Amino acid sequence: MLALVLVALGALGYDASSYVQSGLIAQWDGIDNAGLGFHYSDATVWKDLKGIYDLALTAKGSWGANFLQVANGCAANYGAKGPTDYLTIEVLYRQPAVLSRYGYLLNSGDKYHYVLIKEDGKTVFFNGSGGVDDIIAYDTLDGEIHAVAAVYSSATAVSAVYTNGVTATGAAGAASYNAGKGWLMLGDRELSATYPWSGEIYAIRLYSEALTPAQIATNHLVDSVRYLGATPDDLLAICASPINLDVTLSPGYAGRDGLAAGESLAVSAPAGEVTITDGFKATCTGWKLYDAAANVVDSGNGNSFTYVHPTPAAYRKLEWQFATAIRVTASGAGGTYTPAEQWVAFGSPASFTV
Incomplete structure (x- = not known):
C-alpha cells in the first residue's frame, strides 16, 4: 500500500525539492508533510524539510488530504529568527469566503510587524504600526x-508582493520589518484568543534572500501542478516510478517549462x-x-532519447521506469536464516527459512 501511495503522488512530476533551493531556510509542504516523500495523515508534527523548526501540532490543527486544516487559532508555533537583510515568505492557502474575526497566519512576534493577516475581508501582507500606509491588502476571501x-x-x-505568481499592484510599506529580531511564528499569537486564523495551509517557504519575479513564478508553477492539478501546455513534467529516486536526471525532477510546439529536448536517466x-x-x-489525461502516449526502452514537444503544444509527463531492489538481511537467536541476505524489489516481501 505504501508503494502505491508513493506512485500516486510521484506521478505529479514535481516533488518538494522542485522549488527554488537557493536561500531556502525553512519549508513546510502539505504533500510531503512528514519528510517521507508522501502525505502522512497520522503525523503529529509538520516537518520542516529544510531547517530545524518542525511544528508540533495542537488540537487546533488537523490534516486534510494535502494540507493542514487550522480551526480558529494557532495550529503550531516555532521560534525562528528572521534573516538580517531580506526575508521572502511564500504561502499557499485557502480561507473561507466569510470570516467574522481577524487572524494572523504568520507574524514576527512583534505586534507591529504582522506578516500575513486577515483583516476586514482582506488578506494583509504587512502591518507596520497600525497605520494605513503600512498595510498592503489583497482581497482573496x-x-x-x-x-x-x-x-x-x-x-x-x-x-515586493506577489499574488498567484505575478507582481501585485499597489504594494508598499512604510516601516521596516524587524530583521533578525522578531520571532517568526505560524498561527496567531499563542496566548491571545482574540485573533485566531482559520483555513487550509498547503505550503509555506521561507527564504533568506529576495526571490526574483522569475523565481516566484517558478515556485508558483510547481505549486500549481502539485496542488492545483495544473497541466500547462508548455510543460514537460518529469518523475520516476516506483518513486522519485535520488538520481541525476536531465532535465531534473523540476521538468522543463516554456517549451514551444515541435521543440526538441535531450532527456536522460x-x-x-x-x-x-x-x-x-x-x-x-x-x-x-503521459498526456494531461494520464494516458500513455509513447514509451520506450533505454535511458536516453530526444523528446519532441507535441504540435499543437500540450502538457506531457515523462516517467522514467526503474527496477529497484532493497537488501534484506536476517539474523537472530532462533537459528540460521536462509538466505542470510537477499535483494528484493521495492514494495515486495522477503522470505526466509530457519
Missing part, C-alpha cells in the same frame, strides 16, 4: 486556493545499476510519456 508571496527588507519594509544508498539500488529500464 473567495474560498479559493491562493498563493501569496512577500519580500521584506530590513531597510524598506515590503519591497543514469545508465546501468545505480546505488541510491547503502542497501538500495536501482536500474533504469525505460520510460513512459
Whole structure:
C-alpha cells in the first residue's frame, strides 16, 4: 500500500525539492508533510524539510488530504529568527469566503510587524504600526486556493508582493520589518484568543534572500501542478516510478517549462545499476510519456532519447521506469536464516527459512 501511495503522488512530476533551493531556510509542504516523500495523515508534527523548526501540532490543527486544516487559532508555533537583510515568505492557502474575526497566519512576534493577516475581508501582507500606509491588502476571501508571496527588507519594509505568481499592484510599506529580531511564528499569537486564523495551509517557504519575479513564478508553477492539478501546455513534467529516486536526471525532477510546439529536448536517466544508498539500488529500464489525461502516449526502452514537444503544444509527463531492489538481511537467536541476505524489489516481501 505504501508503494502505491508513493506512485500516486510521484506521478505529479514535481516533488518538494522542485522549488527554488537557493536561500531556502525553512519549508513546510502539505504533500510531503512528514519528510517521507508522501502525505502522512497520522503525523503529529509538520516537518520542516529544510531547517530545524518542525511544528508540533495542537488540537487546533488537523490534516486534510494535502494540507493542514487550522480551526480558529494557532495550529503550531516555532521560534525562528528572521534573516538580517531580506526575508521572502511564500504561502499557499485557502480561507473561507466569510470570516467574522481577524487572524494572523504568520507574524514576527512583534505586534507591529504582522506578516500575513486577515483583516476586514482582506488578506494583509504587512502591518507596520497600525497605520494605513503600512498595510498592503489583497482581497482573496473567495474560498479559493491562493498563493501569496512577500519580500521584506530590513531597510524598506515590503519591497515586493506577489499574488498567484505575478507582481501585485499597489504594494508598499512604510516601516521596516524587524530583521533578525522578531520571532517568526505560524498561527496567531499563542496566548491571545482574540485573533485566531482559520483555513487550509498547503505550503509555506521561507527564504533568506529576495526571490526574483522569475523565481516566484517558478515556485508558483510547481505549486500549481502539485496542488492545483495544473497541466500547462508548455510543460514537460518529469518523475520516476516506483518513486522519485535520488538520481541525476536531465532535465531534473523540476521538468522543463516554456517549451514551444515541435521543440526538441535531450532527456536522460543514469545508465546501468545505480546505488541510491547503502542497501538500495536501482536500474533504469525505460520510460513512459503521459498526456494531461494520464494516458500513455509513447514509451520506450533505454535511458536516453530526444523528446519532441507535441504540435499543437500540450502538457506531457515523462516517467522514467526503474527496477529497484532493497537488501534484506536476517539474523537472530532462533537459528540460521536462509538466505542470510537477499535483494528484493521495492514494495515486495522477503522470505526466509530457519
